[in-house]
Amino acid sequence: EILMKKIIFIISLLTFLCSQTVFDDPYATAEATSLAGAVVANPGGEIGLFHNPAALAEVENRFVSFGSTKLWVANFNYAAVIFNFSKIGNIGITLQQLTTDYNGTSLSEEQSIGLSGGYYLQKDKNSSLMIGYTINFVSLSFGATAGTSGDGSLGLPASSGSTIGFDLGLAAELRGKYRVGAYLKNINSPVMGKGVTQQFLPRRITVGVAYLPYKELITSITVDKPLGRTIEVKSGIQYKLNDLVTFRLGITNNPNRMSGGFSLNLKQFNLDFGAISHPVLSATQQLSLGWNF
Numbered sequence: 269e270i271l272m273k274k275i276i277f278i279i280s281l282l283t284f285l286c287s288q289t290v291f292d293d294p295y296a297t298a299e300a301t302s303l304a305g306a307v308v309a310n311p312g313g314e315i316g317l318f319h320n321p322a323a324l325a326e327v328e329n330r331f332v333s334f335g336s337t338k339l340w341v342a343n344f345n346y347a348a349v350i351f352n353f354s355k356i357g358n359i360g361i362t363l364q365q366l367t368t369d370y371n372g373t374s375l376s377e378e379q380s381i382g383l384s385g386g387y388y389l390q391k392d393k394n395s396s397l398m399i400g401y402t403i404n405f406v407s408l409s410f411g412a413t414a415g416t417s418g419d420g421s422l423g424l425p426a427s428s429g430s431t432i433g434f435d436l437g438l439a440a441e442l443r444g445k446y447r448v449g450a451y452l453k454n455i456n457s458p459v460m461g462k463g464v465t466q467q468f469l470p471r472r473i474t475v476g477v478a479y480l481p482y483k484e485l486i487t488s489i490t491v492d493k494p495l496g497r498t499i500e501v502k503s504g505i506q507y508k509l510n511d512l513v514t515f516r517l518g519i520t521n522n523p524n525r526m527s528g529g530f531s532l533n534l535k536q537f538n539l540d541f542g543a544i545s546h547p548v549l550s551a552t553q554q555l556s557l558g559w560n561f
Contacts, residue, residue, distance in 0.1 A: 294319070294474075294492060296346065296364070297335055298556040301542030302529025303504030304518025306490040309439065309449030309478040310506075314558070316386055317348045317360045319474075320451045321400030322437035324350065324358045324386025335540075335556030340549050342368045360384040374411045381405045386437075395442045402435040406469070408460060431458040433469055447478040471495040476502075484508040498522050516542070523547045536560045 294305040296318040303310075308320045314333055316324035331350040336343075348362045362382040368375040386400035407430040413423035433454040440448045451474040458469045476490030485507050492500040504518035504527075511533060518527040529542035536559055543553045 293344070295542075295544060295552070295554070296344075297333075298337075298529060298540035298542035298554040299516070299531070301337075301544050301552065301554045302516035302518060302527050302540075303488065303506065303542075304502045304520040304525060304527040304544060305492065305500075306476060306488045306502035306504035306518055306520070308451050308474045308490050309447045309476040309488055310486060311447075312386070314348065314556070316358075316400065316437075317350065317362050317382070317384055320437040320439060320449050321360070321384040321386050321402045321435065322398040322439035322449070324360055324384055324400050325388050325396075325398040325439075327352070327358050327386070329560040331558060331560050333556055333558035335554060337552060337554035339366075339552060341370070342366055357385055357387045360386075376411065377409050379407045396440065398437075398439045400437040400439075402437070404433040404435065406431055406433060406458070406460075429460045431460045431469065432456075433458040444483075445480050447480070448476070449478070450475045518544070 295301040297314045299314060300307045300319060307315050310323070312323035312326035313331065316322070316327060327350050330352055333348045334346070336345045338344075344364070344366045346362060346364045348360065350358060350360045352358055360382075362380070362384070364378075364380040364382070366378040368377070382402050382404045384400060384402040386398060388396060389399055390397040407428065409428035410426060412426045434456040436452045436455055438450045453474070454469050454471045457471065459466055460469060461467050472492060472494040474490060474492045476488060478486055478488040480486050486505070488504050490502040492502060494500075500520055500522045502518065502520040504516065506514060506516045508514045514531040514533070516529045516531070519525070520527075524547060525545050527542065527544035529540065532539045538558045538560075540556045540558070541554070543551050545551045
């Protein structure tokens with residue numbers, strides 16, 4: 269039984285490390301998790317902070333949120349805030365941390381501080397066009413290796429690196445029912461490391477559409493193309509039952525995954541929960557708490 273647990277841990281660790289993307293998580297928030305990542309064209313809020321900064325232009329209130337999830341062998345936490353400024357528009361700040369530990373030993377730690385802004389290029393009673401940016405200050409550190417002797421004496425020392433990535437977002441809305449969104453991740457091709465250890469941060473292009481037949485219902489389809497990987501098609505539906513409860517469902521391919529979740533809105537506060545399946549590993553669950561003020 270102990271051997272089986274170790275095998276499962278090793279498989280989980282290898283799966284995570286192979287897919288680790290230095291804060292390029294398409295399911296960074298509970299809302300995105302519950303919609304399987306089909307959010308690039310959805311209205312603003314946390315969506316603007318993590319999935320399309322152009323949507324920040326639509327945010328009318330100041331907003332603070334905190335979220336946490338366990339990604340199999342890693343722990344992901346974030347804090348975010350949105351400010352409204354009359355002269356410079358809406359500005360968002362995010363802090364993300366992803367840590368991987370085993371038996372009390374830190375294997376790796378990623379941190380990212382993001383600065384985002386969203387603005388209207390055009391707005392009238394029938395349509396609007398928005399643009400946004402995100403600047404990410406990313407750092408990554410690895411713990412020392414055990415080496416061939418197992419005690420660390422012949423292993424590699426701890427190492428770290430840092431870089432800056434730039435993201436661009438676009439969004440458009442027509443008559444409050446039809447929406448289009450696009451998001452370009454790391455368009456400046458940021459690099460971490462030198463020489464043989466040099467590695468480009470992952471880049472991707474995400475485009476999507478959303479349809480709001482009425483304000484309580486949002487349906488969306490998103491196409492995600494990470495550079496060097498296959499296209500992922502995602503779809504989500506969100507229904508606001510009443511002022512208190514909102515339900516969400518989603519589905520995606522490559523790999524095939526299903527998701528769901530809900531939001532509880534209590535005056536200025538909202539509690540979001542999202543879960544998404546995995547074809548091999550256990551489902552990922554995420555919880556976030558937000559405050560509009």
